[in-house]
Amino acid sequence: MDKKKLLVIGIIIYLASTAVAFGVSRIFAPKIDGDLVSPQSLITDSEGNVQIDPGEPKTESCPLNGMLFTKTERSIWEGRRPLAVMIENHTDARPQSGLGSADIVYEAVVEGGITRFMGVYYCGVAANNINFSPVRSARTYFLDWVSEYDALYAHVGGAGKCNDPTVDEKAKALCQIDRYGIKDMDQFGISYPTCFRNPDRLSKTVATEHTMVCSSNGLYFVAESRDWTNVDEDDVSWDEDFRSWEFSDGDKAQDTPDATKISFGFWDGYKDFNVIWDYDKADNSYKRTMGGEAHTDFETKKQITAKNVVVQLTKETGPVDEHKHLLYETIGTGDAFIFKNGEAIEGTWSKNKRTARTLFYDENGKEIQFVPGQIWIEVVPKGKKVDF
Helix, strand or coil: CCHHHHHHHHHHHHHHHHHHHHCCCCCCCCEECCEECCHHHCCECCCCCECCCCCCCEEEECCCCCCEEEHHHHHHHCCCCCEEEEEECCHHHCCCECHHHCCEEEEEECCCCCEEEEEEECCCCCCCCCEEECECCECHHHHHHHCCCCCEEEECCECCCCCCCCCCHHHCHHHHHHHHCCEEEEHHHCCCCCEEECCCCCCCCCCHHHCEEEEHHHHHHHHHHCCCCCECCCCCECCCCCCCCEECCCCCCCCCCCCCEEEECCCCCCHHHCEEEEEECCCCEEEEEECCEECECCCCCCECEECEEEEEEECEECCCCCCCCCEECCCEEEEEEEEECCEEEEEEEEECCCCCCCEEECCCCCECEECCCCEEEEEEECCCCEEC
16 A cells, blocks of 8 residues: 555544544533434534524523523533533743633632632533643642532642652542542543643743643543543432522622722732732623733633632641642631622631532621622632732
8 A cells, every 4th residue: 555545544544533532523412391402403613613503592591600501502511510620820821721611710829829720611611612721730629619510620630649658648639539539530541632732832932731731522522431421420410419509680780889899819929829800890790810911811812701709718728748738628617708790798608518519608698699600719818808
């Protein structure tokens, strides 16, 4: 066989394997209210994005953040479970890819005053194949939030295998992933093209640890191969014990907003991680600034916004070992500031066990009703000042 034929065969095999890996033609659609959206009727583009009829009404509420989507999108997400992805926040990693598409985002310090994000994806990525980057390693306190969703957990390694004597027992995230039975999507067990190093993502040279890219369709395809869809290998649905937050019926700004600029830091002296959320009354949303610059999503080139911002104050302990790992109190109660509709609510948070939902309450003990849309949970060491 000559070289030209071998080349053609090689290209065909590569294209076929890539299509399978990204699951372009594998969109599963359960029944919704008696209607069936056939998988064959869902048209995808070359990037794996489902083409949604622009005239289709958005009537379906996302159980994670209350935002409305189409029945077509719901038919896709109901065959899946939430996907939690660790995304780093080193200055060399900015701007990140994928944060703007998350339903919920958590932010907390890892080591050395550097924060890390965990995006929770479910409804917002149903019809879209999203790139996440840079994906980084697991930390123990994020596992307590992953457990609220029985989510797939995408990360690149993490702190502490069970037999690692250099890591504090309470900080051994990799050991706990196994012990808790978390649906582990560690990149070390996932190959190209689902996850890969892309040193050219940004127009600057960065260290290798800042280059990992993973795709949402690829991760969901891998999860399906492990029998982790909307149900697990034991046929238990992810939302069997899920407790959704409460959401308001509308999206209406206050006539006279009392919190138009929210600002706080995580550690003193680490200005690159100081955060400002500026309220935009016209859009009834908050625009994010970090380290003095507008925080944008690399994929969309748009400034990151949120409908709700929560500052959860909690006890920080550490460093607890030679790796300078930290611990955060995620189970218990504490103070919180909740910002929505241009108003500031001084309230509390409560979580009674690892798998339970973190709930937020106002000063009268009434559960918070979030505005439908993206929610950011900023986990800040208690004692830090929050200005608004």
